[in-house]
Amino acid sequence: MDNDIMIKIEDVTYEYNSIGEEGQLRAIRNLSIDVKRGEFLVILGHNGSGKSTLAKLMNGLLIPTKGDIYVMGMNTKDENKIWNIREKAGMVFQNPDNQIVATIVEEDVAFGPENQGIPPAEIRKRVDEALRIVEMTEYKRHAPHLLSGGQKQRVAIAGILAMNPDCIIFDEPTAMLDPTGRIEVMNTIKKLNKVEEKTIVLITHYMDEAVEADRILVMEQGEIVMAGTPREIFKQVKKVKELGLDVPQVTELVYELRKEGIDIQEDILTVEELVRLL
Amino acid sequence: MLKDITIGQYFPGDTIIHKLDPRIKIIIIALFITSLFFINTFFPYVFILIFILLAIRLSKVPVKIVLKGLKPLFFIIFITFAINVFMTKGEVLFQIGPLTVTKEGISQAVFMALRLIFLITGTSLLTLTTSPISLTDGIEKLLSPFKKIGLPAHELAMMMTIALRFIPTLLEETDKIMKAQMARGADFESGNILNRAKNLVPLLVPLFINAFRRADELATAMEARCYRGGDNRTRLNELKLKRHDIIALVSTTFFFAFIISIRYIW
Numbered sequence: 001m002d003n004d005i006m007i008k009i010e011d012v013t014y015e016y017n018s019i020g021e022e023g024q025l026r027a028i029r030n031l032s033i034d035v036k037r038g039e040f041l042v043i044l045g046h047n048g049s050g051k052s053t054l055a056k057l058m059n060g061l062l063i064p065t066k067g068d069i070y071v072m073g074m075n076t077k078d079e080n081k082i083w084n085i086r087e088k089a090g091m092v093f094q095n096p097d098n099q100i101v102a103t104i105v106e107e108d109v110a111f112g113p114e115n116q117g118i119p120p121a122e123i124r125k126r127v128d129e130a131l132r133i134v135e136m137t138e139y140k141r142h143a144p145h146l147l148s149g150g151q152k153q154r155v156a157i158a159g160i161l162a163m164n165p166d167c168i169i170f171d172e173p174t175a176m177l178d179p180t181g182r183i184e185v186m187n188t189i190k191k192l193n194k195v196e197e198k199t200i201v202l203i204t205h206y207m208d209e210a211v212e213a214d215r216i217l218v219m220e221q222g223e224i225v226m227a228g229t230p231r232e233i234f235k236q237v238k239k240v241k242e243l244g245l246d247v248p249q250v251t252e253l254v255y256e257l258r259k260e261g262i263d264i265q266e267d268i269l270t271v272e273e274l275v276r277l278l
Numbered sequence: 279m280l281k282d283i284t285i286g287q288y289f290p291g292d293t294i295i296h297k298l299d300p301r302i303k304i305i306i307i308a309l310f311i312t313s314l315f316f317i318n319t320f321f322p323y324v325f326i327l328i329f330i331l332l333a334i335r336l337s338k339v340p341v342k343i344v345l346k347g348l349k350p351l352f353f354i355i356f357i358t359f360a361i362n363v364f365m366t367k368g369e370v371l372f373q374i375g376p377l378t379v380t381k382e383g384i385s386q387a388v389f390m391a392l393r394l395i396f397l398i399t400g401t402s403l404l405t406l407t408t409s410p411i412s413l414t415d416g417i418e419k420l421l422s423p424f425k426k427i428g429l430p431a432h433e434l435a436m437m438m439t440i441a442l443r444f445i446p447t448l449l450e451e452t453d454k455i456m457k458a459q460m461a462r463g464a465d466f467e468s469g470n471i472l473n474r475a476k477n478l479v480p481l482l483v484p485l486f487i488n489a490f491r492r493a494d495e496l497a498t499a500m501e502a503r504c505y506r507g508g509d510n511r512t513r514l515n516e517l518k519l520k521r522h523d524i525i526a527l528v529s530t531t532f533f534f535a536f537i538i539s540i541r542y543i544w
Binding site for chain 1: 506514
């Protein structure tokens with residue numbers, strides 16, 4: 001097994017069985033992806049493109065109808081390994097309210113390690129460390145319902161971090177947050193990738209978040225339709241738009257300027273880059 | 279408005295009573311209740327009163343707050359008092375219409391009312407000085423010996439924790455839905471009881487649907503965090519009996535044994 005591959009998805013198909021309807025809804029079709037160790041992978045797609053299903057497949061919450069998924073060499077179909085897989089590939093969900101279990105921040109962060117059966121002294125260390133990384137240490141004795149959305153989501157991230165995963169899958173973590181909360185959470189995610197060297201799989205439909213990625217996959221109807229670095233993807237403004245997605249505002253501006261005949265570099269992603277160029 | 283509601287009536291503090299192991303506190307309260315029912319004369323009440331006052335003093339909970347716990351039960355205390363006054367037979371003191379008041383009646387009524395008051399202040403002192411989490415922890419640990427006969431101690435405690443966690447979330451949501459429905463002309467405040475109940479339907483239906491959706495998402499999130507029931511689970515804050523817990527347990531046991539024995543000695 002290749003050690004540099006974190007998650008290996010091999011020709012996977014997933015079908016939802018809907019009751020009372022003929023046939024099945026095919027959410028994922030013959031998909032193959034390799035997630036490399038330490039990489040920041042963004043999966044883009046609009047609603048119903050199968051991206052959340054893909055996330056749940058990655059840590060064994062769903063089992064593929066066809067094909068295999070390996071997390072660090074462990075097949076998600078192997079029931080004996082399922083808890084090891086979930087330890088290695090942690091998952092953060094969209095709604096921060098619905099993933100916090102306990103009534104005090106630090107108790108909630110401890111929930112994962114408690115389930116893993118780790119000794120109390122070690123849990124204490126991990127909880128403090130996780131809260132330090134997400135910068136929520138000063139709130140450790142607070143009740144979660146009094147925190148802001150961004151803070152709650154950071155607590156949820158700390159809860160996963162405390163389990164010591166190698167890879168964290170984020171399923172639209174910012175979709176329910178206000179702009180401030182979104183920035184807080186994105187900064188945390190970047191920090192996890194750059195400083196803590198965690199492999200990140202970020203599922204989103206916000207283009208501005210995708211700009212930070214090492215690699216982007218664009219999904220449509222359960223298939224990957226585009227793949228590449230942010231620059232490669234967003235250069236193709238027309239194609240991205242045809243898929244019902246937006247490009248970052250700056251890229252769109254450059255695209256329109258070029259259409260008007262102004263000759264500037266076409267792979268601009270951030271405001272700073274454009275300012276420097278002009 | 280709904281946001282201000284606090285769960286339980288925990289009064290935070292850092293006193294010896296607050297720091298007692300929740301298991302010990304629950305056991306002491308159980309002993310307290312048992313001995314209250316053994317008392318059959320006024321005399322032992324003096325000791326109970328001293329015990330409660332001492333506990334309140336040590337816990338530094340203002341007496342006013344402890345007495346506030348009596349308020350919702352005032353009606354029950356009053357009814358108990360009235361029934362005892364009028365229904366006990368004995369030496370007639372005076373009559374009001376068909377009701378006779380006896381000497382034994384008054385003494386019995388005061389006795390029962392005091393028993394209720396002590397019962398309530400004692401138990402509310404437990405909830406005032408123990409946070410809901412440590413209370414659940416204590417219950418889980420106390421019930422765990424009964425796991426062998428099939429009592430799901432861990433699951434019960436987990437359910438209580440989740441319920442406590444989601445009460446404020448659901449209250450907030452109720453508030454939101456109420457406002458949304460009111461903006462569309464829903465009326466929650468007028469009409470008779472039947473009408474009001476009917477008007478609650480547009481509030482309850484979305485609330486329940488949302489609660490189910492939340493439950494589903496929470497269960498998925500818990501699974502993703504390796505939750506697989508209570509077996510082999512460790513705790514961040516393990517309950518450990520300390521010296522002062524043992525001292526408290528032993529001394530109160532002697533105290534309550536003394537109270538109970540009064541009944542048989544005198």
